Amino acid sequence: MDLTVNLVSLGFEAGLGGSERGLVGLRGRWAGLTVCGCGHAAFLCRLAALLREKFPVHSSNKSHHPALKIGILGGGNIGKQLTKVLLTVPGLKPSNISISTKRPETLKEFSNRGVECYFDNCRLALWSDVLFLCVLPSHLPRVCAELHTHLPAHCLVYSFTTAVPLPRLAQLLGHSFVIRPQYIFDACDSAQLWLCHNQVTTALQDKEVLTASCPLSMCGGLSLNQMWVSAVLYSLLNMCTANGLGSIQTIQLLNELFQSNPSSETFTSLSFVNSSCASKLSTSEPFPWIILTDTQTKQTPLSSFLFGSKALQDCISAMYYNTFSGMSSEKIQMKD
Structure with a gap:
């Protein structure tokens, strides 16, 4: 037991002058x-x-x-x-x-x-x-x-x-x-x-x-x-791409990871890429490699989806708390 914890006179700030307290x-x-x-x-x-x-x-x-x-x-x-x-x-x-x-x-x-x-x-x-x-x-x-x-x-x-x-x-x-x-x-x-x-x-x-x-x-x-949150989610997408997973399988795994309840909104290809890119993807074809530097400096389909989905935000926050509750x-x- 530390007997000095509540002794203000022994605290770091006690020895500071007026100009230093700021x-x-x-x-x-x-x-x-x-x-x-x-x-x-x-x-x-x-x-x-x-x-x-x-x-x-x-x-x-x-x-x-x-x-x-x-x-x-x-x-x-x-x-x-x-x-x-x-x-x-x-x-x-x-x-x-x-x-x-x-x-x-x-x-x-x-x-x-x-x-x-x-x-x-x-x-x-x-x-x-x-x-x-x-x-x-x-x-x-x-x-x-x-x-x-x-x-x-x-x-x-x-x-x-x-x-x-x-x-x-x-x-x-x-x-x-x-x-x-x-x-x-x-x-x-x-x-x-x-x-x-x-x-x-x-x-x-x-x-x-x-x-x-x-x-x-x-x-x-x-x-x-x-944009950091979007970049983290895009990094997970890239990890799936690096392992040769097709777009449909990638979406399925990400939905499994972030679905906290059945009523939550689900990811689709349009959550990550624009409609032109999504329409060209075959089910077995991996997503294109995402340049993370762009996702942290520009609006993306994912940032729009994320900040329009309260359910996804709540799920991410819950997963953050659970990371340290264990x-x-x-x-x-x-x-x-």
């Missing part, structure tokens, strides 16, 4: 970005893992292990926090997570649990189904140049580094299958919400924090560009 809100924003960033990334992995479980065993791309392979490039604060959250998500096993960092010997807490830690960025990229870039902005150009010719087409790159615009990031990587969430700071006095917990995993167990971080209804001084107390004991 900066306290920045701590809340940083904590909020960390919690939301890790939570949203873990949610994407949960959706992708659930979808892969539905893939038929006779999928044309038999070279890939059916379990989702998650690569984390960077073993700093964000890389570590993300790994801790991923290790609490139901269905994600340590053996399906790998980290590449210059100092893998500092990640014993993860390697001891079965996460493979090494320093070989190209090896990580070639192995991963989803690759998280958790590096400093100053390191990003060098890392991108290193990965440029080693990224498989099916590998989804998810960047935590937001200092580089998305089109530029895609250009540096030579890769179009890229997601970069765009968080926006709102004028709000509730940023203190994010400072209630000193661990991201425990924060995501707090119902108030979890509700505030929900991608479709964020609050607490932060919001998320809603955390066990045993899994979240790792210290930050």
Whole structure:
């Protein structure tokens, strides 16, 4: 039991001068970005893992292990926090997570649990189904140049580094299958919400924090560009295409994934592509490859469908909550 928890005189803010107190809100924003960033990334992995479980065993791309392979490039604060959250998500096993960092010997807490830690960025990229870039902005150009010719087409790159615009990031990587969430700071006095917990995993167990971080209804001084949700759904579509699934089968699997009740609206081909493209698709033909950089900067058939369907929005929010409601107390004991 920490006897100093409620002693204001021992708090961080107690030693700040009058001119410095205005900066306290920045701590809340940083904590909020960390919690939301890790939570949203873990949610994407949960959706992708659930979808892969539905893939038929006779999928044309038999070279890939059916379990989702998650690569984390960077073993700093964000890389570590993300790994801790991923290790609490139901269905994600340590053996399906790998980290590449210059100092893998500092990640014993993860390697001891079965996460493979090494320093070989190209090896990580070639192995991963989803690759998280958790590096400093100053390191990003060098890392991108290193990965440029080693990224498989099916590998989804998810960047935590937001200092580089998305089109530029895609250009540096030579890769179009890229997601970069765009968080926006709102004028709000509730940023203190994010400072209630000193661990991201425990924060995501707090119902108030979890509700505030929900991608479709964020609050607490932060919001998320809603095109991110469309990009996540399009990334699932691309994963089906990469595995050679026909358009009808892809639609069926996505409807199975997101149907929370029989009355919910269902996906059709027109939910993802325009009528001209949909009319040319045969039932066994895969969807065309979707350029994710476009889905995050432009209105798409899917964004129109998503924001016109309250049932789908509610289903996505419920799946987000369920991603973290399955955390066990045993899994979240790792210290930050």
